[in-house]
Amino acid sequence: MTAVEVAYTEDGPAGAPVVVLSNSLGATRGMWDPQVPALAERYRVVTYDTRGHGESPAPAGPYTLDDLVDDVLALLDRLGVRQAHVAGLSLGGMTAMRLAAREPERVRSLAVLCSSAKADPQGFLDRAAAARAGGTAQFAPTVVQRWLTPGHAAEHPDLVARLAAMIEGADDEGYAACCEVVAGMDLRADLGRIAAPTLVVSGADDPALPPDHQRLIADGIPGADLLTLSPAAHLANLERTLETTGALLGHLDAAGPGRGGTAEGAR
Numbered sequence: 001m002t003a004v005e006v007a008y009t010e011d012g013p014a015g016a017p018v019v020v021l022s023n024s025l026g027a028t029r030g031m032w033d034p035q036v037p038a039l040a041e042r043y044r045v046v047t048y049d050t051r052g053h054g055e056s057p058a059p060a061g062p063y064t065l066d067d068l069v070d071d072v073l074a075l076l077d078r079l080g081v082r083q084a085h086v087a088g089l090s091l092g093g094m095t096a097m098r099l100a101a102r103e104p105e106r107v108r109s110l111a112v113l114c115s116s117a118k119a120d121p122q123g124f125l126d127r128a129a130a131a132r133a134g135g136t137a138q139f140a141p142t143v144v145q146r147w148l149t150p151g152h153a154a155e156h157p158d159l160v161a162r163l164a165a166m167i168e169g170a171d172d173e174g175y176a177a178c179c180e181v182v183a184g185m186d187l188r189a190d191l192g193r194i195a196a197p198t199l200v201v202s203g204a205d206d207p208a209l210p211p212d213h214q215r216l217i218a219d220g221i222p223g224a225d226l227l228t229l230s231p232a233a234h235l236a237n238l239e240r241t242l243e244t245t246g247a248l249l250g251h252l253d254a255a256g257p258g259r260g261g262t263a264e265g266a267r
């Protein structure tokens with residue numbers, strides 16, 4: 001499938017090293033709001049909505065994980081960025097891992113949060129069918145229950161409402177097609193090919209993709225570091241905001257600026 005022009009936001013100094021942040025299934029680029037201001041003090045931060053989500057186009061499915069990777073590469077090309085730090089949570093982490101394995105020259109460093117190299121497909125296939133039959137709004141409250149620990153959700157009803165609205169706002173077909181990407185994805189053979197310095201972040205209380213998924217990723221990527229945040233459910237970056245931001249900044253700074261320049265001829 002042809003790459004789509006995803007919706008994106010840029011923050012930070014124009015000439016700074018680029019960090020691309022990729023959202024989870026059902027969320028939008030707004031999920032990175034707690035991280036963006038601090039990262040943008042010294043990085044050019046690019047957040048974008050995965051196709052089918054937020055303000056991005058939602059072409060008819062099926063999609064493949066490589067389609068989602070092609071969308072990121074097309075965005076980097078549009079921005080004239082040859083090499084970027086890439087971070088993603090859950091589906092965003094799957095996109096980031098596949099990008100790092102497929103196009104190592106384009107990835108200065110990799111951060112994978114609350115993701116998986118191989119997820120149990122049935123729940124995602126069921127959710128895809130439900131999204132097509134009755135829309136995403138019907139299960140938004142259930143999904144958000146997995147994104148935050150009960151205590152954090154009780155203390156932040158405004159955040160719960162905002163996250164549910166993100167899921168409800170996703171395109172039903174686009175969301176379903178992304179569920180099927182997760183169901184069909186198997187990155188286990190890719191992990192050993194990833195050469196970028198990698199940080200893996202786990203939510204200790206993540207009921208969606210528990211810590212054993214993150215351990216498998218960290219064990220498979222040469223030299224990867226693993227950080228477990230607690231208490232934290234699936235959207236650990238929203239619950240442990242400062243720790244996530246600090247860990248990302250430490251990781252990016254340690255990886256160094258990489259190669260800038262234009263994307264011309266990089267692919």
Ligand SMILES: O=C(O)CC1=CCC(=O)O1
Binds near residue numbers: 023024089092182208
């Ligand atoms: O939506 C969920 O339940 C958890 C999830 C799996 C892949 C993803 O991006 O989110």
